[in-house]
Amino acid sequence: MSTSRDAAGEAMGRLVPAVLDALAVLEHAARHLDPDTLQALTAAIGTRGSQLGPALEAARALHWPEGLAPVRDCLVGAAEAAQRGLMELSSAMDAPDPLRAAFRAVRSYAPACEALYPLAAFLTPVGRFFLTEHARDDTALIASLAARPGQDGTGTMAIGGPPGTRGGASLYVPEYHEPSRPWPLIVALHGGSGDGRAFLWNWLREARSRGCILLAPTATGRTWSLQDPAQDGANITRLVAQVAKGWSVDPSRMLLTGMSDGGTFSYLHGLGAEAAYSHVAPVAAAFHPIMVSITDPARLRGLPVFILHGERDWMFPPETAERAADVLAAAGAAVRHEEIPDLAHAYPREANAAILDWFLGA
Structure with a gap:
């Protein structure tokens, strides 16, 4: 038994860093996808991830002790998803539509994270990966996360059906959640053809690092009901109410944000007279002034709105965000507008810190 556990430990020691490195590559690629730089990006990947294949094969070939079978399943599942993403990304330029192939490749990041996350409470490198860089040195936070791993009603879960169900949502509740105090809520809307699971x-x-409940709804259709905002709007409101009923949510700190079509729907849903969100943060979104003309002026007065956009956005030009900022500010909203010089039509995860500083008043 000792020999097999030693072999399993050695396999984990090889596979964990290989998986985390592959995830870092996919994360970098997703942030920097751009039609003008795609060829250079895929070429730069080179041999990154070269350790993943051998480590995965060794883990598959090993006879794991029964007690470590769940660990094996998590690691192998994460490694397989990450490997698939790297292989598809490296061959994207050979596809008929290289950009579409690259976007499809980086989607493997989410299932890899989903498979890996159950180990965050037990394997230090994995736990650190799912924290912001600043939080990795927060000993009090790390102790809180370690104190109650797997606490009922916390961690990642699906509501309204299996993960990815149309009209359902994925939910994260910090493992150190205490119902005795209200918690900030982030409602994050995916882009077109995406889902909340990813x-x-x-x-x-x-x-996880800053103590927020996170709700990621999935549109009822292929994308958000941009032509009929009430359809998805009512469903999101229902999901938010379900979360607020099950967990302690601070009604004065509710952020609605989204990417691309999700950002556009953040305008449509978040600016509505009945919307309960304290802050709205569209990212890489389309905007039309009619969105404001049909909104209750009282809703806009003083409403904090943070507009993020890339200067290299090839789908929605940066002028779209400039117009949104001007129109909303003229209507009385408290607008913050930032353009990111090297960002195309991709999600800028590094900007999450600035959004949360703004939202939480840090």
Whole structure:
């Protein structure tokens, strides 16, 4: 038994860093996808991830002790997803539509994270990966996370059906959640053709590090009901109410944010007269002044709105965000507008810290 446990420990020692390195590559690629730089990006990947294949094969070939079978399953599942993403990304330029192939490749990041996350409470490198860089040195936070691993009603879960169900949502509640005090809520909306199951991982690291409940709904259709905002709006409101009923949510600190179509729907849903969100933060979103003309002026007065956009956005030009900032400010909203010089039409995860500083008043 000791020999097999030693072999399993050695396999874990090889596989964990290889998986985390592959995830870092996929995360970097997702942030920097751009039609003009795609060829250079895929070429720069080179041999990154070269340790993953051998480590994965060794883990598959090993006879793991029965007690470590769940660990094996998590690691192998994460490694397989990450390896698939790297292989698809490295061959994206050979596809008929290289950019679409690259976007498809980086989607493997989410299932890899989903498979790996159950080990965050037990393997230090994994736990650190799912924290912001600053939080990795927060001994009190790390102690809180270690004190109650797997506490009922915390961690990642699905509501409204299995993960990815249309009209459902993925939810993260910090493992150190205490119902005795209200917690900030982040509602994060995916882009077109995405789902909340995947988009959750764009925000989990920050929510886990800074003590926020995170809700990532999935649109009822292929994308958000932009032509009929009431359809998805009513469903999101229902999901938020379900979370507030089950956990302690601070009604004065509720952030609605989203990427691309999700950012556009953040305008449509978040600016509505009945919306309960204290802050709205659209990212890489489309905007039309009619969104303001049909909004209750009282809702806009003083409403904090943080507009983020990339200067290299090829889908929605940066002028879209400039116009949104001007129109909303003229209507009385408290607008903050930032353009990121090297960002194309991608999610800038590094900006989450600034969004949360603004939202939480840090």
